[in-house]
Amino acid sequence: MLDRTDNFLREHNARHQFHPMTHPLISQEHPPQIITDSQGCYVTDIDGKSYVDGIGGLWNVNVGHNRREVKEAIIAQMDKISYYSSFAGTATGPSIELSAKICAMADVEEMDKVLFSANGSDAVETALKLARQYWNLMGESGRYKFISLKNGYHGIHFGGVSVNGAPYYRNVYGPLLPGCTQIDTPWTYRNPYTEDPEALSAMIVTLLEREIYHQGPESVAAFIAEPIQGAGGVIVPPASFWPKVREVLDRHNILLISDEVVTGFGRSGSMFGARGWGVKPDIMCFAKGISSGYIPLAATAFNKRVTSAWYKGFSPNGIIMHGFTATGHPLACAAGLAALDIVEREDLPANAARQGKLLLDSLQHLATSSSLVGEVRGKGLMVGIDLVSDKKTRLSLDPGTGLGEKVAAYARDAGAIVRPAGSTIILSPPLVINEQEVMVIVDALNSAFARVEKEL
Numbered sequence: 001m002l003d004r005t006d007n008f009l010r011e012h013n014a015r016h017q018f019h020p021m022t023h024p025l026i027s028q029e030h031p032p033q034i035i036t037d038s039q040g041c042y043v044t045d046i047d048g049k050s051y052v053d054g055i056g057g058l059w060n061v062n063v064g065h066n067r068r069e070v071k072e073a074i075i076a077q078m079d080k081i082s083y084y085s086s087f088a089g090t091a092t093g094p095s096i097e098l099s100a101k102i103c104a105m106a107d108v109e110e111m112d113k114v115l116f117s118a119n120g121s122d123a124v125e126t127a128l129k130l131a132r133q134y135w136n137l138m139g140e141s142g143r144y145k146f147i148s149l150k151n152g153y154h155g156i157h158f159g160g161v162s163v164n165g166a167p168y169y170r171n172v173y174g175p176l177l178p179g180c181t182q183i184d185t186p187w188t189y190r191n192p193y194t195e196d197p198e199a200l201s202a203m204i205v206t207l208l209e210r211e212i213y214h215q216g217p218e219s220v221a222a223f224i225a226e227p228i229q230g231a232g233g234v235i236v237p238p239a240s241f242w243p244k245v246r247e248v249l250d251r252h253n254i255l256l257i258s259d260e261v262v263t264g265f266g267r268s269g270s271m272f273g274a275r276g277w278g279v280k281p282d283i284m285c286f287a288k289g290i291s292s293g294y295i296p297l298a299a300t301a302f303n304k305r306v307t308s309a310w311y312k313g314f315s316p317n318g319i320i321m322h323g324f325t326a327t328g329h330p331l332a333c334a335a336g337l338a339a340l341d342i343v344e345r346e347d348l349p350a351n352a353a354r355q356g357k358l359l360l361d362s363l364q365h366l367a368t369s370s371s372l373v374g375e376v377r378g379k380g381l382m383v384g385i386d387l388v389s390d391k392k393t394r395l396s397l398d399p400g401t402g403l404g405e406k407v408a409a410y411a412r413d414a415g416a417i418v419r420p421a422g423s424t425i426i427l428s429p430p431l432v433i434n435e436q437e438v439m440v441i442v443d444a445l446n447s448a449f450a451r452v453e454k455e456l
Contacts, residue, residue: 006046009034033412038065041430041437043417051412052440055419056381056430059230059262060288063342064432070294073338077331086116086328095328098336102286102299105271105340109280111301116333118296118326120261120287121155124224126300127257127283128159128177129322131222134255136317137309143221145179147211151187151232152225154259163224166232181215183207185229186237189375189386190394197238205244212252222255222283227273230262233424234384236377242277255282255306261298262382265289265343266431269353269380276379282306289431292339297332348431349380355433356380362442370449371456372403381433385425385445396423403452410448416441 013034014027037044041064044050056062063070077094084092099114115126128146135143148154152165161170162177165185170176186204188195193203212220223245229235249256258281263273267289270276274284282305287298310318326332342348360383366373374388387397387404397403404420411418418441419426427441 040064041433052416052437054416054429054441056428057293059428060293062289062431063292063339064430070338073334077334092330094330094333098333110303112304112307113302114299116328117298121157123285123298123300124154124160125157134309145220147223149185149225150182151185153231186241187235201238201241209248217252220254222257224257226259227263236379242279246279257283259285261287266349291336294335295332352380352431359438383427387423407448410451411444414444414447416444
């Protein structure tokens with residue numbers, strides 16, 4: 001039996017484990033912080049120090065840590081059955097209940113069917129594959145291409161990497177899925193066109209339509225995007241962008257895939273990110289907040305337009321040759337049911353809007369008071385602090401300087417965990433956060449930037 005003492009954990013930290021999105025030598029030189037306990041919006045490390053969790057685990061602990069309701073739901077399900085397959089004509093109760101609940105919550109978007117998986121990357125892969133299958137069933141198998149946005153992030157499977165909008169996700173993993181192209185993102189702060197949001201929205205939508213014509217409308221299966229770009233820098237599009245995109249796609253009979261892995265279930269201040277823009281997607285990808293991270297869970301939802309293709313009559317091409325061992329996992333679905341009950345009962349989308357505004361407003365001064373900050377932006381409890389090396393040219397700060405990591409380290413010293421991602425400090429705390437906890441994050445960042453400015 002392994003020794004589970006604190007000394008063992010410290011000695012073996014980063015010795016046997018690869019960590020995501022970092023070089024192993026960095027983990028070796030700077031072993032990860034070991035988190036051991038949690039409660040609400042706070043986490044505690046192995047040295048007994050507590051912090052406000054300013055990143056909500058990884059965008060996902062929406063209902064907060066250590067919620068009794070979620071734990072009890074998992075235990076109650078374990079007392080019945082912990083696992084059974086969704087293959088071969090069997091199902092479990094929690095998966096049936098959760099599929100119905102998701103479709104009810106997304107009734108405005110006319111979602112009709114759900115296919116479960118375990119992670120956001122799975123949900124995106126499912127969306128891409130079944131979008132192609134849909135067109136095959138519709139007699140248009142030539143529609144296989146996908147268009148997405150630069151700076152977009154859609155996970156780490158080959159399909160998701162192929163539609164990701166940043167080359168560093170795919171540079172060493174090619175060749176990837178053919179037929180995937182990206183257009184400029186509607187980023188008001190940093191684009192070569194204009195600072196006028198409405199003009200920018202119109203320009204990017206024009207670029208989208210030009211790309212559709214360039215590829216051939218009859219060859220494009222879907223456009224995939226995040227309602228608000230997350231990992232790419234918390235990029236909030238102009239309000240008119242998504243409605244205009246929907247109009248163009250409808251004109252060319254192209255599917256809209258909304259990657260709601262981050263924005264789903266309240267983080268953006270509305271129940272779903274696309275709903276916040278008044279748009280109904282054809283396919284929606286969920287993960288993260290669907291179970292608040294208690295057990296890995298994801299889902300891809302399809303509207304009635306898409307699902308109708310499978311019910312025109314039996315065809316071998318209609319067999320869904322896709323799924324995972326964990327599809328419809330009863331423990332994960334039980335956790336999801338409990339977490340989504342909390343989201344609805346406590347109206348967490350409204351709290352995200354309210355506390356997100358406080359967080360955003362309280363940090364706006366950094367854009368003028370700090371030489372490193374170009375812009376503070378966000379929507380709901382998605383906030384990004386854009387780090388620059390030149391305020392006039394808005395040149396992004398080179399992540400190699402290590403200043404983003406230094407800001408995060410100093411914020412941690414002051415009691416809050418924040419996430420440096422490229423040239424952006426990302427904030428995505430639990431949706432249950434209160435005003436006092438928001439101000440802990442604000443004070444920690446004010447202290448962190450002041451320390452860095454003093455050193456520069």
